[in-house]
Amino acid sequence: MLTTNPFDDDKLREECGIFGIWGAETASAVVALGLHALQHRGQEAAGITSWDGHQFHTHRAMGHVAGNFDRDDVIRSLPGKVACGHVRYSTTGETALRNVQPLFAELSSGGFSIAHNGNISNAMKLRRDLVRRGSIFQSTSDTETIIHLVATSAYRSLLDKFIDALKQVEGAYSLICMTPEGMIVCRDPLGIRPLVMGRVGDAYIFASETVALDVVGATFIRQVEPGELIIVSDKGLRSIRPFANVRPRPCVFEHVYFSRPDSIVDGSSVYSVRKAIGAQLAIESPADADLVIPVPDSGVPAAIGYAQQSGIPFELGIIRSHYVGRTFIQPGDQVRHLGVKLKHNANKALIDGRRIILIDDSIVRGTTSLKIVQMMRDAGAREVHMRIASPPTRHSCFYGVDTPERAKLLAAQMTIGQMSDYINADSLAFVSVDGMYKALGEDFRDEANPQYCDACFTGDYPTHLTDQEEVAPADQLSLLGERERASL
Structure with a gap:
């Protein structure tokens, strides 16, 4: 599939x-x-x-x-x-x-x-x-x-x-x-x-x-x-x-990605926070470009905030079809490569010859960002600058978020410069941890008493991780389901 x-x-x-x-x-x-x-x-x-x-x-x-x-x-x-x-x-x-x-x-x-x-x-x-x-x-x-x-x-x-x-x-x-x-x-x-x-x-x-x-x-x-x-x-x-x-x-990633933008989380509009993160990203990591383009749909609010703060026009350079199911049977490699365009496609007439800033909410393994940047280059983009509306994800989550093991997190294995080269972008930047907190209405992250669970960015886990620290590998294997055993 x-x-x-x-x-x-x-x-x-x-x-x-x-x-x-x-x-x-x-x-x-x-x-x-x-x-x-x-x-x-x-x-x-x-x-x-x-x-x-x-x-x-x-x-x-x-x-x-x-x-x-x-x-x-x-x-x-x-x-x-x-x-x-x-x-x-x-x-x-x-x-x-x-x-x-x-x-x-x-x-x-x-x-x-x-x-x-x-x-x-x-x-x-x-x-x-x-x-x-x-x-x-x-x-x-x-x-x-x-x-x-x-x-x-x-x-x-x-x-x-x-x-x-x-x-x-x-x-x-x-x-x-x-x-x-x-x-x-x-x-x-x-x-x-x-x-x-x-x-x-x-x-x-x-x-x-x-x-x-x-x-x-x-x-x-x-x-x-x-x-x-x-x-x-x-x-x-x-x-x-x-x-x-x-x-x-509370989990800060609810504001960054998980919750719907029309929800209120911890008294704050998710949509407004994501716009504010985008604006903070524009302050911290400007780029000389012609267009700000969101990676749909989760990158849209941050891209609006980035465009408004930077004065660079916001445009829909990637068009998403809402009428395609999640999967289809793949009869061969050629169809597999064509199939990725069923749901998202570059707006080539808009992108061709332009310097663009792509806004996404996160980079996990990096495979997605690699595809997006290549899609923009294939559409004729002259420069592709990637801006991420969260800090680098360097640590796994053990509180109910399906996170790859740390060895598969791109930011845990590479510097930001190396990540930029890997995804073939002209530049790459993430919002800072303090910048994310500013968008949430805080002056900065209180290192002594952090206001949110941000362990996926900082490695500062708020509880004991007993199963990670104490359970022997053999015991873990005996307790995991078939899917978990297959992945080890």
Whole structure:
């Protein structure tokens, strides 16, 4: 199979999006709409679980929300006024239906459903210990570890068991859980992964991004605070904070790439922040050129900001078709090479003979940038200057972002000059770490107390990475799914 979007092949992938609602007629239909708005956060699989007051109902499927949850028979099979859903791009666990969320289990207290955005950085160690104690896992997902920790907790109430479980995990998580007693929603103490709360009528809604609230006509109330746990039941809504207070460090890449530009993250418009990053990039790394051209679609806001700050005209030099599927069968090399133009094509009449500045959000392996620069040169560009609206990605993420191992990150292996030569650009520059923080409204990055999780740029990880530091390679192999083993 050939991916027909050559510019998305080399991006960091957000692992998933979650959406939950309490107290709405046909709750599952509302969840399906919310998941449509979060489709960009995970395109491998989707699932919805509902609670009708007596029993749980689940439908999970590989592929997009559309085609799986836009059918009346599927929605009718998910009755009830309470439901939660999940879109997935796997970072732990093989690509298989057994790993599609929400995960569900029957505990001593009744049914328990969980949807997770993030990654548990000590899941392998916890899983190894649980298996030795007799736990039987049904998936290779790190999320299932939380279910087993709840099930085996010595505390009596379900809420106390849940809190006990979370106090044993490291890493990043935003969770929506459903039980017969109510819906439990929480965010990790550092707030690495996002989660917001809204309301439509008498129903409460929780989602990874505000855009999902907009789509279902809900009013944004506030973000779920880092370390906060919210319980919604027939008795109403209450909030508790069972964790020690720590300085939050939300993921900065939500602003750079992951979130939709029409979302509000941590009180800031994603679109405005990306424009501001582009403007800062123009201040830090100007270039004498004729046109500013975005790499669609994620590079557009930053390119607008760069053009406005520099005074160089903004133009669409790369045209994207929105009517091409992700893949097609490749009958031969010739078609493979032609296929990359199905989704993106150079606007040759505009580019020919011009000096251009290409704006993209990041460089990961460098393969994408190499293709883009060559596309511009083939279209007749006289000079190609590449500007990146994030600092160099030099470190892997262990908090739920699908990042290549460090040896495959171009910026970890080369200087910026070497990277420029590798992608065949006339010049290459990245926004500085402090410049990115300025675009976010900060004066600079506080080295002693960083305001965001920016480990992919700085290597400053905000939590322990137990599985990376302590688990022996043989143990890792025994716990990984088939896809992970094949990649080692």
